[in-house]
Amino acid sequence: YWDPNYVVKETDVLALFRVTPQPGVDPVEASAAVAGESSTATWTVVWTDLLTACDLYRAKAYKVDAVPNTTDQYFAYIAYDIDLFEEGSIANLTASIIGNVFGFKAVKALRLEDMRLPVAYLKTFQGPATGIVVERERMDKFGRPFLGATVKPKLGLSGKNYGRVVYEGLKGGLDFLKDDENINSQPFMRWKERFLYSMEAVNRSIAATGEVKGHYMNVTAATMEDMYERAEFAKQLGTVIIMIDLVIGYTAIQTMAIWARRNDMILHLHRAGNSTYSRQKIHGMNFRVICKWMRMAGVDHIHAGTVVGKLEGDPLMIKGFYDTL
Template sequence: MSFDHPYLDLGASPREDDLLCLFDVTPAEGVSMEKACNALAAESSIGTWTDVGTLSPDLRERLKARVLSIDKSRVCVAYGACLFEPGNMAQIYSSVAGNIFGMKDVRRLRLAAISFPEALRDAFPGPGMGIRGIREALQIFDRPLVGTIVKPKIGLSPKEQAQVLYEAMASGCDVVKDDENLTSQAFCPFEERLRACLDATRRAEDATGQAKAYIPNVTAPTEVMLKRAGQVSHLGGKVAMVDLVTAGWSGVQSLRGVGFPLILHGHRAMHAAFTRLPDHGIAMAVLSRSARLAGIDQLHVGTAVGKMAGGRAEVLASIRALTSTGRDDAPDTVPQNWKGTAASMPIASGGLHPGHIPEVLAMFGRDVILQFGGGIHGHPGGTAAGAKAVRQALDASLAGLSLEEAAGSAPELRTALDAWKGGA
């Protein structure tokens, strides 16, 4: 330990009950790396900008965060579990991703990885359904799930929304969801839309003989959100969607804790405000690990091939964060023991069309929801043809056929490949 920088404990090992964070730190001009890291650890645990008489040396030693290593810009900080309220994700983030982002001692700061010790991990519920429960609910065990988002994202009436949903489900989609900014606007009130879409879902199940799921967006102030989730459950729905960043950790945990037997679908709208920059903000994999613990069953993680920013490495890191069992100690992270925590289903979504399916499957494997918006509804033949084209592309890929080969006997796929041959 340095007397000039009392929060530096370089070369020390983490304790069994430590919450570990990896930060990428860019000090402000004229500030040494050691000073910046000391300030980071102090501000995110028990220190402040100056000495205070109420902070005894003994108290600081017991509760301070410790900087264990500095490797160029990559910094490992250990936090004793006693710093955190078990089961309170909002409080944890207020500490490790709070005031530190506004400190003058750092010019750029990124929370690149996080791991939760056993005591904190077990205080969170984790997914209520997880991959296994999702597959059981839809009786699909051997392939990815296929979904779509109703387009246009807002503006349709409940009747129109239900009609688009039915066409997609009857033509091959397993799940159909609201978009992230559709809640209960005047043109499409929530309860009216819910009833219409669940009725259309049942009709699609009867027509196809296959289980289907409508995913309504219940995001709202917490009390309203819980009421909407209750309506979904009462009316026989299987899934509820929450915009987890805008609703916040408390909203997500309240939705999980109320106990409705629903699959929780996490949309990540607004995430790029803090995940997009490579040297500042919070990594998507950090959000993914935390969402899994908080109770999200399935989560958007990007595609690396569609319209959204986010490269292959970032997407793979989020897939691992959601699906790893046992111990996840992949490079560029801090080890996480997932013992007893169900795996969440990753969702590939954002600018996908049928031609992307082989590449997406190579990244995600079979435990994924392939979710298309414009890639279904933008098909020249309309929604039904778009859904058929996606299923044709998926079936061909799973059978080991090239899409060009399959398109010879699949006219909807042929049209899709021709329409989007230039990419997304």
């Protein structure tokens, strides 16, 4: 799986891994092991390899560079043939790229830093249904950034008080308010109550200001059936945007993106849960990869951080995420 003479094809899927080999393991060997485990290899030699075009389907680790200012970390450049992946499936892509390989014995730590997805593969995904221009037209806001905020406290408010916060914020000058990641349908406020009071607040603020306003309705739920029900109800109430959480999973995200496109709805994604694998600098995955996958899945918005506030993020890193988007 190590091929330093490999010539990258335009249709190859490329992955950049940060590899920290176990003590005594050669970085080239570790990189080749990553390429093997994320494509056709297993823990032993099998005769059935003779029945496949292994030279075509095996991933190729074609370059290894030491990470600057480190002593035991290396960048491994790995190429995958496009036919290794099902068209239009984030789930299948991730099953290979970030599947078993992250528990491999040969590496002490492993981080997926970036990917290059070929155009031929990207075209099998629907991508976002709307762009900045479309959203500005719907909101009738031009020449300035949108101004939004999140309802706080995010848990514990009654539906009526929740709606009051939405109204006060929108009437005070915000373009949008939004639900937070973990406000779904709890005993203190069921989802339908929240939707009704929030949309009443939106409509009243529009009447009071003469401007188009909105509220991100979080339709995240336990099952796809529940999410469909909540999204349909939000649509009936007249909202222009709904919201889901990253923790619902790649397949559910793609499914809701298809629904949003069919129903002419803007889709916002809250990145809840991303830091479990993106914050550590030597293991897990860079958030820029999540940005790319979510664009492929069809998400119109994804929160990618800010340089102020309680969460981690320096200006260059955050700007890089938004440049990627």
